[in-house]
Amino acid sequence: MIRTVWRTGGVTIYRRYIDLHVQGAALDHLIRLKTGHTSGAGNPSVQYLKNFSVIYALSINFSDLLLHEQADSAVVQEVNVHGRKCWRLGAMDEAGIVEHEISFRVHGILSKVDLVPGNIARLRVTNLCQRVELTGLGSESFLQSINKVLVVQDAFRRFFAGQRVSSWNFADEDGHSRFNCTCLYLTKTDGRAAEEVPFGPGVDPLGQLAKFRTSDLVHTAENDMKYFRLAKPEQDSAQPRETFYEAFPASFRKGDIVEVEGTVVAFFSKNGMVKTIFQMNVVTLLDATFSKVRLVFTAFS
Structure with missing residues (x-):
């Protein structure tokens, strides 16, 4: 399957990139993500990495996260998912009718990735x-986007005025903020009818999840993740546009540069607090350059 454009919230989006130079401590941190070692003289993996002066696609303009033409019309709407209430952001038309749910996109480096179940x-x-954690390694645009995400959370705070709304936790390790994205493998239906969908290729390679599926615990469209990888055109290629091919979840590794697409969801937790999460539904591998570093490091170890 080839994916040449994105469709987000019913709007076709063509991607834009801004090159970002990552140097010094940030680059050393990326090396640790990929090799587990700090930089040092004679370390071949470090020299291999430092030959790359530019790391692609760490641009996170909020126009990519929340489309400008939808920002002013964004409203919190109640959604019933298999009998369970939750709230999401929707885009409202001129007549005051919510047309569709607003999706968000964010670029970053994988600092943690858990897309395939173990025992x-x-x-x-x-x-x-399924869970991924993104970092910008000090990227100013990444930090600006985190601030914009807090604006989204404020929309829910206003909607749930008088209720306790949990704060979004942007984990801060080694001086760099992190952004967590999740998606449940299975949905609990409590006996309500729900249309099941099969697990995608590579999602449950050992059949661990399949054995737990019951009439009350199912894999639905809400749980169905999509995975893609970016193929950039060669110079003077007959096909100048970037294309996107289906990928396996096991293809994603720490240090990879990715794009995550999803929605912001609010729901009441067991303690009565309103909790907001970023529920992802698409992960795209933009650049796997640093996955190769592990192989280089192993070869010279």
């Missing part, structure tokens, strides 16, 4: 989710 305990399966 699963039955007690954990209802809350088991």
Whole structure:
């Protein structure tokens, strides 16, 4: 399957890139993500990395996260998902009717990635989710986007005035902010009818999830993640446009540059607090240059 454009919130988007130079401590941090080692004289993986003066696609203009033409008309709307209430942002037309749900996109470097299940305990399966953590390694645009995400959370605070709304946790490690994105593998239906969809290729390679599926615990469209990888055209190529091919979840590794698409969801937790999360539904591999560093490091170790 080839994906040449994105469709987000019913609007076709052509991607834009801004090159970003990552140097010094940020580059050393990226090396640690990929090799588990700090930089040092004679370390071949470090020299290999430092030959790359530019790291692609760490631009996170908020126009990519929340489309400008939708920002002024964004409203919090109640959504019923298999009998369970949650709230999401929708775009409203001139007549005051919510047309569609607003999707968000963010670029960053994978600092943590968990997209394939390992050994699963039955007690954990209802809350088991695919998860990625993004960092900008000090990128100013990444930090600006985090501030913009807080603006989105304020929309929910105004909607749930008088209720306790949990603050978004942007983990800060080694001086760099992180952004967490999740998606449940299975949905609990409590006996309500729900249309099941099959697991995508590579999502459940060992059949760990399939054995826990029941009439009350199903894999629905809400849980269905899509994975793509970017193929950039060669110089003087007959096909000048970038294309996107389907990928396997195991293809994504720490240090990869990715784009994550998803929605902001609010719901009441067991303690009565309103919790907001970023529920992802698409992950695209933009640049796997640093996945190759692990191979280089191993070869010289």
